[in-house]
Amino acid sequence: MMKDEATILPAYKPPKARSLLEPHRLFLMAVFVGVFACAVVFMRWDWLPKYQDRLIAGIWQTLVLLATTSFFGFLLAVPLGLVQVTGPRPLKWLANGFCTIIRGTPLLLQLWLLYYGLGSLFAQFPEIRQSFMWPYLRQAWPYGFTALMLSFAAYEGEVMRGAFAGVPRGELEAARAFGMRRFTMFRRIWLPRAIQRSLPTLNGETVLQLKSTPLVATITVMDTYSVIAKVRSDTLLTYEPLLLLALIYLVLTGILVVAFRYLENRVPNRGA
Amino acid sequence: MDLSLLALSPPGWGGVLLAGLFSSLQLAVGGYLLGLIIGIGGASGKLYGGPIVRDLLEIYTTLVRAIPELVLILLLYYAGTDLVNQLTALLGLPSVDISGLAAGIFVIGVVQGAYSTEVLRGAIKAIPAGQIEAARAYGMSPFMTLRRITLPAMLPYAVPGLSNLWLIATKDTALLAVVGFSELTLVTRQAAGTTKHYLTFFLAAGVLYLAVTLVSNIAIGAIERRARRGMVREA
Numbered sequence: 001m002m003k004d005e006a007t008i009l010p011a012y013k014p015p016k017a018r019s020l021l022e023p024h025r026l027f028l029m030a031v032f033v034g035v036f037a038c039a040v041v042f043m044r045w046d047w048l049p050k051y052q053d054r055l056i057a058g059i060w061q062t063l064v065l066l067a068t069t070s071f072f073g074f075l076l077a078v079p080l081g082l083v084q085v086t087g088p089r090p091l092k093w094l095a096n097g098f099c100t101i102i103r104g105t106p107l108l109l110q111l112w113l114l115y116y117g118l119g120s121l122f123a124q125f126p127e128i129r130q131s132f133m134w135p136y137l138r139q140a141w142p143y144g145f146t147a148l149m150l151s152f153a154a155y156e157g158e159v160m161r162g163a164f165a166g167v168p169r170g171e172l173e174a175a176r177a178f179g180m181r182r183f184t185m186f187r188r189i190w191l192p193r194a195i196q197r198s199l200p201t202l203n204g205e206t207v208l209q210l211k212s213t214p215l216v217a218t219i220t221v222m223d224t225y226s227v228i229a230k231v232r233s234d235t236l237l238t239y240e241p242l243l244l245l246a247l248i249y250l251v252l253t254g255i256l257v258v259a260f261r262y263l264e265n266r267v268p269n270r271g272a
Numbered sequence: 273m274d275l276s277l278l279a280l281s282p283p284g285w286g287g288v289l290l291a292g293l294f295s296s297l298q299l300a301v302g303g304y305l306l307g308l309i310i311g312i313g314g315a316s317g318k319l320y321g322g323p324i325v326r327d328l329l330e331i332y333t334t335l336v337r338a339i340p341e342l343v344l345i346l347l348l349y350y351a352g353t354d355l356v357n358q359l360t361a362l363l364g365l366p367s368v369d370i371s372g373l374a375a376g377i378f379v380i381g382v383v384q385g386a387y388s389t390e391v392l393r394g395a396i397k398a399i400p401a402g403q404i405e406a407a408r409a410y411g412m413s414p415f416m417t418l419r420r421i422t423l424p425a426m427l428p429y430a431v432p433g434l435s436n437l438w439l440i441a442t443k444d445t446a447l448l449a450v451v452g453f454s455e456l457t458l459v460t461r462q463a464a465g466t467t468k469h470y471l472t473f474f475l476a477a478g479v480l481y482l483a484v485t486l487v488s489n490i491a492i493g494a495i496e497r498r499a500r501r502g503m504v505r506e507a
Binding site (some may be wrong): 022024025028100101103104105106107108109110112113116117118119120121207210211212213214215218225238239242243245246249250253254 | 323324327328335337338339340341342343344346347350351354439443444445446447449450457460461464468470471474475477478481482485486
């Protein structure tokens, strides 16, 4: 049915993008290639082979952090958003308060609160020190993971609240008219429609999350940023490692944006 | 928890924290205002500038929005101070010691500028074209049009985005802790490290940041109501 309609309607053609080959753009590109070549030739890059393996491990660590914190943060964001729309009042307040507190304080402070604050608190209790969890709690990454995940959950929870509230009432009423139980209705109609509505902002949130990951380097997690920080303190170079770092994040952001665009095109959004 | 640690006078660290909060706010206000100025220029350039200006601004906003603030802050902090010192050396002046505050405001301003460029561009585009044409028909100069028509008329469209940016600015100041500027987060860490009462101090700093956000929210609500006066309320 949908397919027939799509063939009858003329496809939407976006206005033609301005060509990449306009003269001034060619000139700008030449300038950038020149600057890039100068940077490659005149700056010092001899440290690169030595740190190559560590750098790749660092990028991997960054990506793992990004993927896991976004995934679990999103799982947490769904109930956070849902509770704020339909939940009983105390839960609503709780979720709202959580989002306000996380969104109202800097991530760096939250990270240090968890790592230094909770970390030092845990160390005071012999019960915790002797439990099987202690080998993990002594490391830095559980704190980095928790802080990043909570932050993503709070920001995305706010988005999900809007997405849940924005699903047209008629669709939910139709589901009820079909005799769906509340949970079936949630699983089949409400959640998929809300996720679909939140997809465009999900891209932005994930890019923001990628940009937050280097903060974990301040609590000794070995991500891309801390590898570069190590290079800087070893070689005493100021700019070269930082420029490479900026380039790495630029490429990662680019990949994320392209991947999300592909994903969004795969999801049908007629009438959304 | 030992609350006497938060007393205002020297055995307690409350005064130090408040001084840190004050420099955080200075940074945030300065950086935000600088960002607004860059944003107004950038938005005008993106909307009315020539092709080269437009492409350069596009590169600026894309780069700033794609690279983590922490990395940008480090790059700009070192590059900015280096550049000024080389400039003074070139002019034969003794090298100046750039205050952390000035460098910090510069850094936050450049980052905020990219975001406010986008916010203001969207807001200016939302103004009905007839209003600007009317101003031109009255013979107003471009600058007067900007001051009397464009800026006030775009305000209701820009306030939500700009207030969001203000909240981001207050939180981004925490990143300057990494380059050693004693704003609230760094002094909190120093206080916590000295006294070993980590939880107390980080919670206290969190309360201070939260207070800034909540007070800002109240002010933003008032500004938004004022900017939207006379407009049809959305259903």
